Amino acid sequence: MITVWHYLVVAAVLFGIGLVGFLTRRNMITMFLCAEMMLQGVAINFAAFARYHGNLHGQVFVLFIVAVAACEAGIALALFLMLYRRAKTLDVSSWQELREVGVPPTVDTESLPPVPAEPADPQLSPAGRKPAPTAEETVRV
Amino acid sequence: MLTPSNIDALQTALGSDLLLFLPELVVAGGVVFLLLCRLVKALDRSHLGGVAVAVLGVALLVAVVGVREAAGSAAVSTPYFAGMLISDPFSAFVRTLLLAAALLTVLLTLLTGIPDRDDSGDFYALLLGGTLGMMLMTAANHLMLVFIAVEMASLPSYALAGFLKGRRQGSEAALKYVVFGAGASGVMLYGISLLAGTFGTGYLPNLASAVAARMGAAGGFDPLLLTGLTLVFVGLGFKLAAVPFHFWCPDVFEGAAAEVAGFLSVASKAAAVALTARLLLTLQAAGSTMGASPASPWLLPGTVGLGVGIAGAVTVTFGNLAAFGQTNLKRLLAYSTIAHAGYMLLGVAVLTPAAASAVLYYLVAYLLMNLGAFAVVALVRNATGAEDLAAYRGLVWRSPVLAVTMALFLFSLLGFPPLAGFAGKFQVFAAVYDAGKGASGAGRPDLGTAFYALFAVGAVNTAISAYYYLRVVRAMILDAPGSTVSSPKSGAVDPVPVSPDLGPANSGPATPYAASVYLTVLAALLVAAGVVWNPITAATDRAAAAFVPAVRVPGPNAGGAAQR
Numbered sequence: 001m002i003t004v005w006h007y008l009v010v011a012a013v014l015f016g017i018g019l020v021g022f023l024t025r026r027n028m029i030t031m032f033l034c035a036e037m038m039l040q041g042v043a044i045n046f047a048a049f050a051r052y053h054g055n056l057h058g059q060v061f062v063l064f065i066v067a068v069a070a071c072e073a074g075i076a077l078a079l080f081l082m083l084y085r086r087a088k089t090l091d092v093s094s095w096q097e098l099r100e101v102g103v104p105p106t107v108d109t110e111s112l113p114p115v116p117a118e119p120a121d122p123q124l125s126p127a128g129r130k131p132a133p134t135a136e137e138t139v140r141v
Numbered sequence: 142m143l144t145p146s147n148i149d150a151l152q153t154a155l156g157s158d159l160l161l162f163l164p165e166l167v168v169a170g171g172v173v174f175l176l177l178c179r180l181v182k183a184l185d186r187s188h189l190g191g192v193a194v195a196v197l198g199v200a201l202l203v204a205v206v207g208v209r210e211a212a213g214s215a216a217v218s219t220p221y222f223a224g225m226l227i228s229d230p231f232s233a234f235v236r237t238l239l240l241a242a243a244l245l246t247v248l249l250t251l252l253t254g255i256p257d258r259d260d261s262g263d264f265y266a267l268l269l270g271g272t273l274g275m276m277l278m279t280a281a282n283h284l285m286l287v288f289i290a291v292e293m294a295s296l297p298s299y300a301l302a303g304f305l306k307g308r309r310q311g312s313e314a315a316l317k318y319v320v321f322g323a324g325a326s327g328v329m330l331y332g333i334s335l336l337a338g339t340f341g342t343g344y345l346p347n348l349a350s351a352v353a354a355r356m357g358a359a360g361g362f363d364p365l366l367l368t369g370l371t372l373v374f375v376g377l378g379f380k381l382a383a384v385p386f387h388f389w390c391p392d393v394f395e396g397a398a399a400e401v402a403g404f405l406s407v408a409s410k411a412a413a414v415a416l417t418a419r420l421l422l423t424l425q426a427a428g429s430t431m432g433a434s435p436a437s438p439w440l441l442p443g444t445v446g447l448g449v450g451i452a453g454a455v456t457v458t459f460g461n462l463a464a465f466g467q468t469n470l471k472r473l474l475a476y477s478t479i480a481h482a483g484y485m486l487l488g489v490a491v492l493t494p495a496a497a498s499a500v501l502y503y504l505v506a507y508l509l510m511n512l513g514a515f516a517v518v519a520l521v522r523n524a525t526g527a528e529d530l531a532a533y534r535g536l537v538w539r540s541p542v543l544a545v546t547m548a549l550f551l552f553s554l555l556g557f558p559p560l561a562g563f564a565g566k567f568q569v570f571a572a573v574y575d576a577g578k579g580a581s582g583a584g585r586p587d588l589g590t591a592f593y594a595l596f597a598v599g600a601v602n603t604a605i606s607a608y609y610y611l612r613v614v615r616a617m618i619l620d621a622p623g624s625t626v627s628s629p630k631s632g633a634v635d636p637v638p639v640s641p642d643l644g645p646a647n648s649g650p651a652t653p654y655a656a657s658v659y660l661t662v663l664a665a666l667l668v669a670a671g672v673v674w675n676p677i678t679a680a681t682d683r684a685a686a687a688f689v690p691a692v693r694v695p696g697p698n699a700g701g702a703a704q705r
């Protein structure tokens with residue numbers, strides 16, 4: 001038998017994952033998605049309570065949460081795009097110019113793991129001639 | 142509950158409801174108009190500050206007329222739009238205050254010219270949108286409206302903080318504000334879901350009586366309720382910049398333009414204080430009317446109120462101590478803002494209508510003095526390009542009007558007697574002291590001692606804050622003008638040397654005539670409000686009377702209200 005508590009636990013876990021991710025991640029978009037995940041946890045809460053009480057108040061709440069989250073995403077992603085154009089990175093720690101007088105900037109004590117380079121896209125030859133198979137392509141097939 | 146009969150009632154009441162909503166409608170219409178101005182070539186090419194002034198002026202006029210009519214009618218508080226919003230003297234007062242703050246900010250931007258002609262439409266649309274959200278915050282009567290209004294006030298603020306797109310620091314300020322805000326709103330919403338979900342309603346009066354009943358049954362410590370309330374106050378604490386959710390405030394204020402920082406510090410704070418006071422005092426009114434035992438009026442002040450009071454005491458102490466070493470004026474004023482949020486929280490924490498009235502008076506004084514201080518910062522930035530303390534050395538010789546009015550604003554922030562800041566602080570502290578006396582007299586000596594301690598913390602902090610306010614005054618009046626002002630940490634785009642010939646003979650670029658008038662009017666209002674309290678205290682008392690419990694409880698709680 002699934003009671004309201006089961007839903008509440010799922011919602012709390014989702015909210016907790018979002019909160020932890022929000023506090024620990026450094027990529028702007030990941031942070032923001034974690035904040036959105038917190039909102040989705042809340043939405044489950046409201047839907048579960050609406051079912052429990054047998055009224056639609058919670059459902060209406062959820063609709064408004066979705067709308068507000070969309071507005072927040074709009075403004076935050078526009079800002080992140082602007083910041084990315086300027087700093088060429090999504091790492092929030094590159095934005096620490098504003099801080100207390102006399103406090104040194106935070107720098108990484110150990111460097112971040114290297115980002116694996118993405119494989120190059122296969123080059124298509126012009127039509128009409130059979131491409132010579134390269135070593136990479138044989139692997140893919 | 143939306144039953145057919147309720148929908149019919151909603152339709153029949155729509156006319157009068159829309160009338161109550163008129164100031165908000167005017168502001169909303171202004172936002173739409175400002176956005177549509179982009180489509181008309183002639184309007185797109187002109188500076189739209191005048192439109193914003195007109196919209197806010199009309200809205201302010203409508204709001205003031207509404208206040209007068211509400212004062213004459215018998216109905217003290219009218220829920221409207223099916224109970225989603227409430228129109229009572231409290232919301233009418235704060236609404237007027239917010240519109241005045243927005244109007245003064247727009248006038249300031251016209252004087253300093255910070256949104257240039259191309260950006261003016263967007264800037265004023267955002268400013269008006271934020272004001273609309275704050276007005277809804279003060280009138281919210283349902284937890285859903287609380288959430289929507291907080292978001293409506295926050296989202297335009299994020300954009301305003303980063304409005305100086307060319308400056309790296311402006312973008313950083315916006316980033317920090319958005320990230321903090323997104324997290325805080327998520328946490329607050331979780332608290333709302335716990336509270337509204339547990340009781341099956343978000344309608345504040347019903348919710349308040351249910352919460353009070355449950356709290357009374359549990360003896361004040363119901364873990365679920367306290368969790369929900371705490372999480373809601375995390376969101377409000379973020380808006381208030383209360384410790385420990387204050388981290389965004391100094392950085393955002395330093396990175397944003399001084400005009401925007403002034404608006405955020407005054408209007409956003411007023412709305413958040415009003416919302417906090419409404420939530421807490423509605424709860425308290427519900428708790429003290431239904432309680433049968435004599436201890437029940439002190440149940441909420443002893444749990445939730447004390448928690449808010451401790452947060453306020455920590456906030457005020459931290460803000461004042463952190464302001465000590467600041468050299469950037471906007472950062473210093475940001476910490477001063479945090480400290481003042483703490484003073485207001487101290488007043489809200491004792492949960493008496495008398496204290497709410499004092500906090501409203503404090504908000505009026507705070508509007509004048511803080512906006513004035515930020516206006517001086519903006520004008521000095523326009524003249525020198527610098528915002529750190531070095532730019533203020535010997536300001537009195539270069540521009541006497543700026544220096545004298547700034548000294549008045551700072552003395553008022555400090556709480557010096559003939560100014561409004563003193564009157565506000567005095568009333569808040571007196572209300573906290575009265576509440577302590579009342580609690581001691583009603584058989585809660587522990588709570589009384591706690592309130593006395595809050596009072597002492599506030600008083601000691603006022604003395605501490607003298608150091609950093611007077612440091613600025615000393616730099617302006619006693620120090621010799623510095624030869625250059627340049628510091629790698631200053632918020633200036635390009636620090637330029639201050640030429641000593643910015644003196645009175647050449648005061649055209651330093652302080653334009655209109656700016657002098659603006660500052661003088663603000664300072665004069667500050668002095669007037671500090672000398673003649675009565676008109677404002679009468680209005681704030683009427684506003685706070687919205688929270689006097691309908692069934693008066695015999696006891697010191699009601700006595701405190703009657704004293705005023």
